[in-house]
Amino acid sequence: MRLGFMVDLDLCMGCKACEVACKSENDVPLNAWRLRVKYVDVGTYPEVKRTFTPMRCNQCDNAPCETVCPVGALHPLDNGIVNIDKDRCIGCAACMMACPYGALYMDPETNTADKCTFCAHRVEGGLEPACVVACPTEANIFGDLDDPNSKISAYIRAHPDSRVRKPEKGTKPKHLYTGGGAVHLEPLASKREEGMNLFNRIGTLDKIGGGH
Amino acid sequence: MDNAVVTLDVLHSGVIWGWYVTMNLWAKSIATGVILLAPWILRRHTNPRLRLLIPLIAFIFLNITLLFTVLDLHQPLRFWHMFVYPHFTSVINLGAWLLTAFNGLLVVHLLLAWKGQDTQYRQLMPLTWIVAFFATIYTAGLLGQANARELWHAATEVPQMLLAATLAGSAVFLLMRAGGEQASTWLSTVLGVSAGVSLTIYIAEVVLAPQKSEEAEYLIHVLLSGDLKTLFVGGLCLGFAVPLLMAWAGARRPQPGLMMLAGLLSLAGLWLVKHAWLIAPQLIPLS
Numbered sequence: 278m279r280l281g282f283m284v285d286l287d288l289c290m291g292c293k294a295c296e297v298a299c300k301s302e303n304d305v306p307l308n309a310w311r312l313r314v315k316y317v318d319v320g321t322y323p324e325v326k327r328t329f330t331p332m333r334c335n336q337c338d339n340a341p342c343e344t345v346c347p348v349g350a351l352h353p354l355d356n357g358i359v360n361i362d363k364d365r366c367i368g369c370a371a372c373m374m375a376c377p378y379g380a381l382y383m384d385p386e387t388n389t390a391d392k393c394t395f396c397a398h399r400v401e402g403g404l405e406p407a408c409v410v411a412c413p414t415e416a417n418i419f420g421d422l423d424d425p426n427s428k429i430s431a432y433i434r435a436h437p438d439s440r441v442r443k444p445e446k447g448t449k450p451k452h453l454y455t456g457g458g459a460v461h462l463e464p465l466a467s468k469r470e471e472g473m474n475l476f477n478r479i480g481t482l483d484k485i486g487g488g489h
Numbered sequence: 490m491d492n493a494v495v496t497l498d499v500l501h502s503g504v505i506w507g508w509y510v511t512m513n514l515w516a517k518s519i520a521t522g523v524i525l526l527a528p529w530i531l532r533r534h535t536n537p538r539l540r541l542l543i544p545l546i547a548f549i550f551l552n553i554t555l556l557f558t559v560l561d562l563h564q565p566l567r568f569w570h571m572f573v574y575p576h577f578t579s580v581i582n583l584g585a586w587l588l589t590a591f592n593g594l595l596v597v598h599l600l601l602a603w604k605g606q607d608t609q610y611r612q613l614m615p616l617t618w619i620v621a622f623f624a625t626i627y628t629a630g631l632l633g634q635a636n637a638r639e640l641w642h643a644a645t646e647v648p649q650m651l652l653a654a655t656l657a658g659s660a661v662f663l664l665m666r667a668g669g670e671q672a673s674t675w676l677s678t679v680l681g682v683s684a685g686v687s688l689t690i691y692i693a694e695v696v697l698a699p700q701k702s703e704e705a706e707y708l709i710h711v712l713l714s715g716d717l718k719t720l721f722v723g724g725l726c727l728g729f730a731v732p733l734l735m736a737w738a739g740a741r742r743p744q745p746g747l748m749m750l751a752g753l754l755s756l757a758g759l760w761l762v763k764h765a766w767l768i769a770p771q772l773i774p775l776s
Contacts, residue, residue, distance in 0.1 A: 308500075315776070316497035327496070332776050341636035347585065349576035367570050368563025370505045371581055374635035379775030382502065388563035442776070446636055460493045464774045465703050467493035469501075 279338070279357040279451060280395055281422040283432050283439065284331050286457030288416035291316060291329030298411035299333075302396060309382045311393040312408055317460045317467045330461040331417070333408070334359065334380040334393035335442065335450030342372035342381060342392075350390070357422075357451055358397050363389045377446045395419070422451060495774075504771045509561035511764040513554050514628060515657070518650075518759065520551035520591075522658025524621035525651075526679065528614060530662060533672045537602070540610060544598035546661060547621075551592055580630040587627055591620045625654045638770035640708045645690050652690075653759055656683035660732075660752035663745075670743045677748050680755060681736025688729040691762070704773065711769050721765035728758010 291314055299305060299312040312333040319326055340359045343351045350366040353359055366389035373381045373390065384391045396406035404410075409417045420429035433439050436455040442462045444450075459466045527543045559565045571585040594617045601610040629650050632641035643649075659680040663673065695713065700706040712721045735751035738744060 310499050313499050314497075315495065317493055318496045319493045321492050341634065344578045345581065345634040345636075347576055347579040347582035348570040348574040350574075365567075365570060365574055366564065367567040368565075369561070369581060370563070371579070371631075371635070373502070373505050374638060374771075377637040377775060379502070379637070383505075383563055448636065464776050465707065467495050469495045469498075469774060 278355065278424075279422040280336070280400065281357070281420065281429055281451035281453065282333070282336075282395070283418040283429050283436075283453045283455065285416045285418070285432075285436075285455050286328070286330065286461050287455070288414045289314070289329045289331060290414055290416075291327065292413060294411040294413060295331055295408035295417060298407040299393070302399070302407035305391075306384060306386045309384060309391070311382075311391070319460055319467075328457060328461055330454075330457065331408075332378070332380070333452065334376075334395075335378055335448065335452040336395060338449035338451060339447060341375035341377070341446075341448060345371045345375040347371065354397065356400065358395050358400070359392075360394050360397055361389075361391060363387055363391065366390050377443050377448065378450075498774075501774055504768045506561070506767060506771065508764060509557045511760060511767055512557040513561070514653075514763045514767070515756075515760045516550045516553040516557070517588075517624065517628070518653040518657035519661055519756075520547045520549075520554060521621040521625040522654035522656070523547050523550075523661055524595075524617055524658075525625065525654055526658040526662065526676075528618065529675070530667060530672055531614075533675065534667065534669060537605065537607075539667055540607070541599065541602040542665070542667070544595045544602060546665075548592070548595040548599060551588065551595065555588060555592070580627055580634055584624070584627045584631060587620065587624050591617075591624045594620055622651075626650050635770075637775055639702065639704050640766065640770040643694055645694060649687060649690060652683045652687040653763070655679055656687065656728075656755050657759060659683065660755040663748045663752035666745055666749070673743050673745060673748060674740055677736045677739035677743075677751070680748075680751060681733050681740060684729040684733040684736065684755060688725060688733065691725060691729075707773060708769050711772060712765060716772065717765045717769055720761050721769075724758045724761030724765060726758070728755050728760075728762060732758070 293314050296312055296314055303311060305311050312331060315330045315332060317328045319328060336357060336359050343353060343359055347369060348365050348367055350362045351359055351372055352362065368383065368388050368390065370383060370390065381390050381392045399406060405419055409419045418429050418432050420427035422429060424430060433453065439453045439455045441450040441453055454462060523543055524547050531540065559568050562568060571582055575582050577583065594613065597613060598610060598617060626647050629646035632646055635641055659676045662676050663680065695709055700709055711717050732751040732755045735747050739748040739751065
């Protein structure tokens with residue numbers, strides 16, 4: 278079994294229900310995100326559109342975070358999910374240096390690394406991840422990539438433009454996207470202008486970024 | 490794309506590995522550098538004080554390295570997990586074992602020097618030298634595992650680590666005026682060659698080589714003309730170009746004062762360049 282995700286970017290409407298569901302389900306603390314929806318505005322007025330890209334851990338088959346973790350806190354499960362043992366993590370942040378998707382964060386409450394685990398605890402109990410359940414447009418498709426009859430496998434067959442983020446990194450992500458364009462998935466395809474974001478006054482906590 | 494602007498996203502996490510890690514890299518260069526050069530210095534100078542001072546300096550700077558490594562952890566009291574839950578695919582874990590072994594060997598050297606057991610000291614030196622060599626270069630492997638940071642994946646990281654060690658080691662010996670006039674000329678040459686070769690590699694890599702990705706191009710811009718230009722270019726001038734010229738003069742005619750200054754500048758410049766190199770790839774958004 279290889280559990281994977283597909284996001285149909287043409288269906289996502291940026292409602293952030295997935296973000297909220299994830300926060301609530303996993304008790305994700307303030308200033309930390311396991312799943313987020315990035316907004317990018319494209320075009321020149323009046324020809325402008327807003328794009329939405331949900332981003333979470335890619336649960337890579339060749340996960341650099343798992344390789345680099347010096348204490349084996351990040352470890353693959355039999356179903357393909359890369360899980361994390363927070364009691365073992367020493368907070369060296371090597372996983373944050375290794376993950377090319379910026380999917381890991383340092384939990385400001387436990388001072389250990391954390392990330393999306395495809396809601397491994399729910400999956401173990403036969404439930405879908407919280408973000409999948411919350412999505413009103415069914416833009417999140419979750420299932421077994423190894424099962425040709427699964428919904429996700431059928432979706433991939435029906436959408437030949439399915440692609441992953443940064444394939445050149447060799448991480449073999451199990452998180453795919455369909456629809457959208459370069460600005461959705463390529464971080465340097467869009468500008469980040471200081472003072473132009475919707476939330477400008479969010480600061481980092483002392484121990485995370487700039488603390489030392 | 491000029492007309493695409495991120496309007497809502499989480500805050501960029503900023504520099505995660507900051508100056509604590511730079512201290513780690515810098516202090517380790519000194520600790521391993523003095524050992525890498527020790528056999529040649531000791532051959533030129535048999536002063537028993539130097540036999541004690543060399544492992545002592547290495548021990549002090551190695552423990553500065555370890556101190557900053559532990560302090561940089563978000564859970565420093567769990568450092569022992571490295572040894573009870575070892576994950577050997579991680580170069581960080583391999584490095585922890587290596588540095589621990591290096592520390593142990595340095596303690597033995599200190600004891601042997603203290604007791605005046607020169608024969609055992611000499612016999613142990615090849616093993617310590619080999620451990621110091623791998624302790625120098627393992628960080629290149631560690632940076633290579635940071636899949637998200639393209640700048641650190643250069644094939645030249647290993648030679649740069651070795652050159653940083655010989656630069657720092659020779660700088661410390663010059664500051665100590667170790668080995669007298671004859672060694673001073675040799676150390677000036679080592680410092681000059683280390684600075685010159687390292688500077689050439691940086692220039693070849695950053696200025697001359699074509700960059701293969703948009704990310705790499707952006708990082709080079711950050712280093713040469715962006716936010717880090719003062720640190721990086723200043724560090725290269727201060728710690729590599731100027732000491733190179735001083736070493737040129739020092740190698741021709743012993744000038745202890747000038748070479749002490751060259752050593753001091755090298756150590757300062759090395760810190761600045763390593764710091765810029767460390768934080769540059771952390772400044773760009775990953776998603």
